[in-house]
Amino acid sequence: MLSRLLTNKFVRNVILVATGTAGAQAITLAFSPVITRLYGPEAFGLLGTFTAVLAVVTPIAALTYPIAIVLPKNDDNARGLAKLSLILALCISLAIALVFFIAEKPIARLLNIEALVGYLMLVPLAMFLDSSRQIMQQWLIRKKQFKVTARIAISQSLVLNSAKTGAGFIHPAGTALIVLTTLGHALYAVQLWLGARRWSSVEDYIHRPTKAIPCLKSLAHQHRDFPIYRAPQVFINAISQSLPVLLLASFFGPAVAGFYTLSRSVMAAPADLLGNSVGNVFFAQIAEAVNEGKDPRPYLQKATLGALAIATPPFVVIMIWGAPIFSFIFGEQWYTAGQYAQWIAVWLLFSLAARPVIATIPVIGMQGWFLVAEIIFTSLRAALMIAAMFISTDPLITIIIFCIASSCFYITLIYLILSGPKIKL
DSSP, rough: OOHHHHOOOHHHHHHHHHHHHHHHHHHHHHHHHHHHHHOHHHHHHHHHHHHHHHHHHGGTTSSGGGGGGOOSSSSHHHHHHHHHHHHHHHHHHHHHHHHHHHHHHHHHHHOOGGGGGTTTTTHHHHHHHHHHHHHHHHHHHTTHHHHHHHHHHHHHHHHHHHHHHHHHOOOOOOHHHHHHHHHHHHHHHHHHHHHHHHOGGGGGGGTOOSSSSHHHHHHHTTHHIIIIHHHHHHHHHHHHHHHHHHHHHHHHHHHHHHHHHHHHHHHHHHHHHHHHHHHHHHHHHHHHHHHHTOOOOOHHHHHHHHHHHHHHHHHHHHHHHHHHHHHHHHOOGGGGHHHHHHHHHHHHHHHHHHHHHHHHHTTTTTTHHHHHHHHHHHHHHHHHHHHHHHHHHHHHHHHHHHHHHOOOOHHHHHHHHHHOOOOOO
């Protein structure tokens, strides 16, 4: 049974991607005890606030067209989508940079993030760099070059965490973390491009001249459901994901936001390890299956149950012993972050189980439906979190309510996609 499972192409690709992600996360976790002792909760709070702002605006940079690179049947159209994505990312990032240049301080006051004044100009730069990274990553996924992405994930993590540690001995402040995070996006994009040239054939180069020059306007129209439905959905989801950091920083101060930032980033390690491995490989497989006229439902059911089964053991450990584990690994001052992680683990467990479902949505043409669902659930989560802040002065209560509401969203999403009568697979 095990040997048959290991010979399955999908499973082998998942293991390959997971190996690279695991290596990257292992490096991050190895550096974390040092980094958390160099930088305090306030520094992590400043980084978390910057990252939250970046996460909110990044989805609009290329209007999520990079995600569509996997879908076309021929490579010429895929290269056209990559070019379209890069042009959009550059134009939109420059427009946002102009807005920040003119009104950085008023915007910071309006959003209650005045601690970031002077650093908001890095947001559009990081937007463009992250879009470039996503374009290259989606191209490599399309070409099933999972070995390349695995190698780059490890090297990028090593360089970035080494830089954070070195900077911590010289200038252990949130500003150093912000600058290095921005440079990290550039490093990742360049490494992916160079890695694709080194470890793939000439036919698989993203910049290879196309046989027939695709019309970018036609491609944009053909995949218009991405800017119309997927970009707003990802934007709203980013608001939902970033909302805790921004609200915690506003209501309770940067230290609480720092505790949450560390717990969320550490818990994202196993979530990214399993979720990205399953999601990236599954997205390529499900797109291929649909292009061949196959029914994707059996693939979806197996992938969802498999993701849930694999993720449950490590997340349950954090749910039970999160606080003492964080205190032991990162230092006594991070005990509170461990308490937050116990509840974040519940949310991320169901988020991970929903990765195959979310990967399937653009393939089966349900992005409009997903957008409506995201709007409804994000509004509910935001309302519950704000109400909790006014009712209780304990930030842990706010985090518990947010995590439970988020878990309910993903459980409902999985149920509706797998068993909803209106779903046409």
